[in-house]
Amino acid sequence: MDGFVSLLHGFSVALTPMNLLWSVVGVTLGTAIGVLPGLGPALTIALLLPITFQVEPAAAFILFAGIYFGAMFGGSTTSILINTPGESATIVTAVEGHKMARAGRGGPALATAAIGSFVAGTIGVVGITVLAPVIVKWALMFSPADYFALMVLAFVTVSAVLGSSIIRGLTALALGLLIGLIGVDLQTGQARFTFGQMSLLDGIDVVIVCVGLFAVGETLHLATRYRRGKDEIIPIKGSLWMNGQDWARSWKPWLRGAAVGFPIGAMPAGGAEIPTFLSYFMEKRLSKHPEEFGKGAIEGVAGPEAANNASAAGVFVPLLTLGLPTSATAAIMLSAFQSYGINPGPQLLTTQPDLVWGLIASLYIGNVMLLVLNLPLVGLWVQILKIPMPYLYAGILVFATIGTYGISRSVFDLGLLYGIGILGFIMRRYDFPTSPVVIGMILGPFAEQQFRRAMTISQGDMSVFVTRPIAATLLALAALAILLPLVVELRRSLRARRAV
Amino acid sequence: MDRSRLGPVLVASAVLLTGIGVLWASTLIHVSPAYARIGPTVFPRIVGAALAVLGVLLLVNAFAGRWQCEATDAEEPPLDLVPLAWVAGGLVLNLLLIAQIGFILSSTLMYLLVAKGFGARRIWLAALVGFILALVAYFGFAQLLGLRMGDGLIEDLF
Amino acid sequence: MDRRQFMMTTGALGLMAGMPRLAAAQEIDDLEIFVPAAPGGGWDQTARVMDQVLRAEGLIGSSRITNVGGAGGTIGLPQFINQYSGEGNALMTGGMVMVGAIITNNSAVNLSMVTPIARLTGEYLVVVVPAASDIQSLKDLVAMLKADPGSVSWAGGSAGGSDHMLAGLIAQAAEVDPLAVSYVAFAGGGEAMAALLGNQVTCGVSGWGEFSEQVAAGNLRAIAISAPERVDGIDAPTIREQGLDVELLNWRAVFAPPEISDEDRTALVDLLTKMDASEAWQAALADRAWDRLFLAGDEFAAYLEEDTARIRGVLQGLGLAG
Structure with missing residues (x-):
């Protein structure tokens, strides 16, 4: 309970009219930059660091x-409405969300x-308050294997x-x-598939x-089709708001998404993408309407979005308990601490x-402010489709x-963007x-680096993957995820045969 | 070969060639003598081999005519190339000009061509909208955050 | 059309907005700071703090910061050389890591093509072990390394970076083949630290700033620092006093473009000497726990040359340079 008393004290520090105004500014600015692909919260906060003076x-x-939470919401908005994920954590949102938007269910x-x-942000903040010491202990047990x-x-x-x-x-x-392999190999410093192009060295x-x-x-795709009258976008069909069924189908994914997102976000190499993938997979498996997945299933938006936000809150667990920045945004926040002459660490x-x-x-205030400001604006955002x-x-x-040229000012990157566009077409x-x-591009390098780290540490002993309890459990889960559907399928067909 | 198979065969061959290319390019990666249990070429080889195998499987599918997609669907209308040309022209022009005349003017021009491709009738309106959008984006984000988005004819006026 | 030609064109058109104005009050009226890294990192922060201090002290009128990031600074460097050549009001931030990146990336341009102005700050590297480890000193570590190099796993930043260099230098000095060092590279953002705190690796190398709080909290033990002599406030013996002739400084510095006039060079050296002496700069350094390691002009140029040769040597030992 000590945590809650301290949190209340925190609110008394943060809740002043002037600070609320800062929150409004932050959320608005964050939403705006979240809409622009490439301009993420880390970059924005980095550029605004001088404000600490x-x-x-x-x-x-x-x-x-x-800015942090606003940017995430802005990123989901563009993912849903114009199929342009502002950052990698909202890719999964685009998969179902944009289908929903095209079918008139953008609202x-x-x-x-x-x-x-x-909801997930709230759970996350409660999680930081109550569970931080436990979670962080658990997260540090994760080895490369x-x-x-x-x-x-x-x-x-x-x-x-x-x-x-x-x-x-x-x-x-x-x-x-x-694509994920392109660039300098972290472990040995050798360039791979860069063909002498300096711009490719960082991948x-x-x-x-x-x-x-x-x-x-x-x-490009639409350009070849719109005159044929295909691919029509229906701006709004039915209610702009969530109806009873939407609520019924959303609340469980929110909770499950938060449950996956928060602990993985708290892991030093967890990231925000993996929980969104896991949440999507889980919702597809658990949904009563699996046939809607790929065509605009609301669970496929609710779960990953909650997972994304909860993981963002999770990032603060190692930051505040150990002084470990585990995402780009957290690293920048750390430099903000430093410009106030505070060295974050275990004693912070x-x-x-x-x-x-x-x-x-303030994380919590940002969360509330986001809801207050953006929910009434949903109607306005949907107008974009008109x-x-x-x-x-x-x-x-x-x-x-x-998003591409503004930050790197590299014509090469711009050419790459358009070239990849042609590939997409x-x-x-x-x-x-x-x-x-x-x-593949996100998970590949992760998997490769962790595998090679594990092998370097174990001096080439492959048994680490089965002797370490965490690794063995996770691999067993993965095997289960592959085998279970097969077994179910097999039993169903056997039963069908017996019935004949 | 009929047209519905030509496309898939080309695409499958491209995948196969990419796989072979990757396998070949992995041999170009300099393997440093430094200690590493699993070197920098192991994963590239796996990926190259996977692409090559998938390319072969795709090729089989393509020849068998078992490739359901927009490009092979007889119900689908043929590619509408005129709008595509406008859009692609806009992209190419932007690529060529952005470093010379700056983001604002170059992107306005792209906006104009793309809008034209998508059937905009009032060209002057598209030009105006594009210009304002680029200007707002430049000042709203670049200037406000102190992020420089390069020089250009309009950019240097401020 | 490059930037310079462009300025001339606009000048000819009578658009004088971008042209430098002369003012008596300030050393340099309009300073261009070029950062060969994305916003947020060490070089960028050096640039932004410099900018704040220079303006607050009235040493410059206005300034513009330009970021061109990528590949350890080797994407930005050629742009700085080409686009700012001869301009006496431009500075680029950079550091020791850039020297290494130029060598490992086989960059076509290098730091001998720009004008060294001053080394500003720097950080010594420390070797740490988890608190639970049996290793008490560098001697213990070296003994383990000699017995079986593969059994000692080193956590640090990307291969070829400063952390890797120190591991290589220590191995070299201990007469162990640097190629046999079992170095585990982690991407930034605390991943290496997590591996250390979780006791996943034998030891770790990084700047003192990264580790100081964890060492103070008793989670990690600092067994050696790469400084020439003990540093105030850091409770770690030097590598040298433990019998190995190794030191390494991860410095940050500023450079001016090539082909600037001697007056411009002197003016820039003066500007930074004044900045370094200012209270605002020293307060900013103290806040960020950056070590003040000011070295200007010719002395810095000589230091740079010497350090480059040394870095090349260690990278060759690590198999990363031809």
Whole structure:
């Protein structure tokens, strides 16, 4: 209970009219930059760091927390409405969300994303308050071998987005793995598949691939079809808000998403993408309407969105308890601490309780503010779909260009973006699913690095994957996820045969 | 070969060739003599081999005519190339000009061509909308955050 | 059209907005700071703090920060050389890591093509072990390394970076083949630290700032620091006093473009000398726990040359340079 008293104190630090104003500014700015692919919260906060010279710590952190959560919501909005994920954690949202939007259900999709984020964010903040010490102990037990096992589990879940043809789905996945290999190898410092191009040494940015495949690819695809009257977008059909059934189908995914997102977000190498994949897979398995997946199932938006937000809250667990920044945004927040002359570390909570609890309270305020500001705006956002086609799609391409060129000022990157757009167009024409490319590109390097780290540490002994309890459990889960559906299928066909 | 099979065969061959290319390119990766149990070429080889095998399987599917997709569906209308050309033209022009005349003007031009491709009738309106959008994006984000988005004819006026 | 030609064109058109104005009050009216890294990292923060201090002290009028990130600075460097050549009001931030990246990436340009102005800050690296480890000193670690190099796993940043270099230097000095060092590279963001705290690896290498709080909390033990002599406030013996002739400094510095006039160079060296002496700069350093390691002009140029040769040597030992 001690935590709650401290949290209340945190609110008393953070809740002033001036700070609420900062929160509004942060959430608004965050939503705006979240809409632009490429301009993420980490970059924005980095650019706003000089503000720490001028304002109180509480105000700065409230602003930053607002930007953080606002950017996530902005990213989901564009994923749903124009199929342009602003960041990798909202790719899965685009899969079902955009289908919903095209079918005239953009309103409920946005609403379930917003409320789900809020619910998960709340659970996350409670989690930080109560569970932080336990979670962090558990998270540190993960060795590279265990992380690799987690990746294997995540890879298994990819089957949920492979689409109609397994071969084409796997081809897309392999393509993603290939893109993920480009660049300097972290473990040995050798360049791979860069063909002497300096610009490729750091690899290809996942945002470029997302935006290229989804936004540019779809624009090209649509250009070849719109005059034939196919692919019509229905701006709004039925209620703008979630109806009773939407609520009934959303609340469980919200809770499950939060349950997956928070602990993985708290893991030093967990990230925000894996929980969203896992949540999507779980919802597809558990849904009473699995046939709707791929056509706009609300569970496929509710779960991953909640997972994304809960993992964002989870990131603060190692940051505040150990001073470990485990995401780009957390690293920047850490430098904000430093510019106030505070060195975050394991003693932060005891030496700077005001600041820590103030920060946790501001996370929560940012969350509430986001809901308050954005839920009424859902109706407005959906209007984007009413913009006449020429203006909408030309605008999407301008946004895609800003996101890429604005930050790197590299014509090479821009060419890459458009080139990947052409690839996305061809993939659509020949019915290859595009999400596995991005998923492969994210998971591949993770899996490879963790595997090689595990092998270096164990000096080449493969048995670490079965002798370590965490790794063995995760691998068993992965095997179960593959075998269970097969067994169920087998029993069903056996029973059918017996009935004959 | 009929048209419904040509496309898939080409695509499958491209996948196969990519796989072979990757296998070949993995041999170009310099393997440092440094200690590493699993070197930098192991995963590239696996990926290359996977792509090659998948390419063969796709090729089998393509020749057998078992490839249901938009490009092979007889019900689907043929590719509408005129709008595509406008859009692609916009992208290419942007690529060529952005470093020379700056983001704002170059993107306005792209906006215009893409809008034209999607059937905009009032070109001047598209130009205006595109210009304002680029301007707002540049100032709203670039200037506000102190992020420089490069030089250009309009950018340097401020 | 590159930036310079462009300025000339606009100048000819009578658009004087971008042209440098001369003012008596400030050393340099309009300073361009070029950061060969994305916003947020060490070089970027150096640039932003510099910018704040220089303006607060009235040493410059206005400034613009440009970020061109990628590949350890080797994407930005050629752009700085080409686009700013001869401009006396431009500075680029950079550091020791860039020297390494230029060598390992086989970059076509290098730091001898720009004008060294001053080394500003730096950080010594420390070797740490988890608190639960049996290893008490560098000697213990070296003994283990000599017995079986593969059994000692080192956690640090990407291969070829400063952390890897120190591991290689220690191995070299201990007469162990650096190629046999079992180095486990982690991407930034606390992953290496988590592996150490979770007792997954034998030891870790990083800047003191990364580890200081964990060492203070008793979660990690610092067994050696790469400084020439003991550093105030850091309770770690030097590598040298434990019998190995190794030191390494991860420095950050500023450079001016190639082909600037001697007056411009002197003016820039003056500007940074004044900045370094200012209270605002020293307060900012103290807040961020950056070590003040100011070295300007010719002395820095000589230091750079020496350090480059040394870095090349260690990278060759690690099989990362030809």
